[in-house]
Amino acid sequence: MSAVLEQDAATAVEPVIRLHPDDDVVIARAQLVAGTRLGAGLVVRGLVPAGHKLAVRALEAGAPVRRYGQVIGFATRPVAPGEHVHTHNLAIGEFERDYAFGSGKRPAAVATQRAQFMGIVRADGRVGTRNYIGILTSVNCSATAARAIAEHFRREINPQALADYPNVDGVVALTHGQGCAVDGEGEGLALLRRTLAGYARHPNFAAVLIVGLGCETNQIDGLLDSEGLACGAALKTMTIQATGGTARTVAAGIEQIKAMLPDANRVRREPVDASHLVVGLQCGGSDGYSGISANPALGAAVDRLVAHGGTAILSETPEIYGAEHLLTRRAVSPQVGHKLLDRIRWWEAYCARMNASLDNNPSAGNKAGGLTTILEKSLGAVAKGGTTNLVDVYGYAERVEAAGLVFMDTPGYDPVSATGQVAGGANLICFTTGRGSAYGCAPAPSLKLGTNTALWQRQQEDIDINCGTVIDGTQTIDALGEEIFRLMLAAASGQRSKSELHGYGQNEFVPWQLGAIT
Known part of the structure; x- marks a missing residue:
């Protein structure tokens, strides 16, 4: 294609x-x-x-x-x-789709000399693209306290708070609306814990503080035990009830972050090869041009990334529906192809249970931009994955360990999908849009790729690169793919994205909510 x-x-x-x-x-x-x-x-x-x-x-x-x-x-x-x-x-x-498992598999391209970026190498060898301190919450009830702690360190509000720590990108609170009134042994809580743990161990965090209420279903001790996490210098916890109330928790949290800052500031960026780059692929506000310009151009960049040993995570399962046969053909084995189809069948059953249709997607904005059915949208969306082999399929927020193009099962809703990718290890997000998006992500920076020049001219302050040059006939997909790949490396090296300049990222942490709320 x-x-x-x-x-x-x-x-x-x-x-x-x-x-x-x-x-x-x-x-x-x-x-x-x-x-x-x-x-x-x-x-x-x-x-x-x-x-x-x-x-x-x-x-x-x-x-x-x-x-x-x-x-x-x-x-x-x-x-x-x-x-x-x-x-x-x-x-x-x-x-009928012809899945033809592995028929399109081909030898992987390998770059003769790997590209590099200036990364942050953690003590355990993991490589980050940013250096944040994170505040996570076990439950919605502790969200206000967590946000208050982070606000104290906002450079716009309190310029002196981080003045002595120039190597710290910031302190961010990633809160959510879950953590209680769920089955303590159910899938929903397990998924939330897996997501929180993925963030707690993310290489873009120098240290993490987890704040709870104290009586919630998602007990912090249970979270740590189930996910193999242990408290130490870089992971601290507290609850509002044990600390003695909201004000005391905020004060104690501020002191805890202050204690973490000196170690966090000691990091230095150093050259690392592109195999340490894990890129989550997203599209939102798609239009009729998405599958012609930004998505295939991003796919060309992904082909380069994979050739340099890196990893790309294609996701949004409802938005590959009708195009999954193009991915099964590139699967490295029938087992990988069937893993993808299993996720498609799960979504079909899920929608049936909810009296919904997978064709509820495209959105009103997608349709205004020229997309008519989910089949059409999906065929354009899979182009983000380039042309390389599909090497594995992961569940939501599972740790991605394979190099190359992988698939992660997520909803199509961008904040939920990207949250799963970052929990899985994505240290950069590339987000294509045709209608316009103001999305940002923390702790992984997000690059936004516009599909058409009119969007670029209208919303340049939110878009990092104009892919409308393909529609205009002034640039080829291959040349644009090279430009996007170089932008990936620059962003991974610390160049701030448009969404980072605007301060986006904390509100876009949205774990997938499954299971009954009781």
Whole structure:
């Protein structure tokens, strides 16, 4: 699929983009009006917004409709050549996928000389891209105290608090709304504990303080025991009830962070090779251009990262639905392919239990941007994973240990998905967007890639790189992939992302909530 996404000078002046010879639709580069002639006798019928689809041939009701050479849905009524194809005449439907496990597996590319970035090497050999002190909470009830502790160290509020610690990126409180009124032996609490533990041991944290209430289901001792964590100089805990109330807890927490700062400040960045980079792949606010520009360009960067020994985590299981067969073909073994399909089947059953449909995604904004069905959205989304082999599949927030392209089972909701990736070890996030996003992440920096130049011009203060150059015909996907890879290395070396400059990250910690709340 990636080969048909490459744009060149010959297609740059065309008003539409055709992605595959078998496609039934083309994509408008800009808004098209009725009567516009597109060549080969094709005339636009009615208004077609930028990023939206129009038919290149007559389609009968019930006929499959293809984009990327793949089925994106079925015509719900007859469609004439040149007609706008969208929610009014296209819908999802059942069809057979050929999973062909491992048929697309190929020898892994290996860089002759590995790229480097300036990383933070921890005592146990793990490598971070940032140097924060984190405050985690066992339960929603301790969130206010945790945030108050972190606020004391905000440079904008209290410039002197970290004045003597220039190597500390900040003190962040990552709070959540869970931790009680759940089954103490259930899946929901186990998932929360796994997520918190992933953050507690994350290399972007120099030290962590866990704050609880004291009577919650998610007892701190139970969290530590179940996840193999132990208190020490870099991991401290306290509860509001044992400390004697909120004010005393805040005061004690501030003193505890002060005690952690000298050791945290002793770190120095040093050259490390790119194999230590673990990148979580996200897309949010997608549009009709996402699968043409930003996503495949990020995929080209991922191919480079993997060749240099690094790891990329593709996620958002509901947003690969309908395109999972493209990943199973790249699986290194049938077992890995079946692990992915098992997660797809879980989501199908989950949605059935909840009286929901996987086609509830795309969102209203996705549809306004030209995406019609989840099948179409997924085919564009998997392009973020590049073309390398799929080496393993992980559950939500599981520690990622394999190098290469892996998949982590997460919801499509960006904060929940990225939280799982960071818990699994991602020390950088790359986030593509077509409608515009103000997302940020802590402790892992997040780079945002815009799919179109209009977005870049409108929301440059939130977007780190413009991938609309592919749509404009001024840059190839391969060249843009190299640029993104270099930006990854720069961000991992300490260059601040747009979202970091705005202070995003603390509110985007959203663990996946499973199980009954009682």
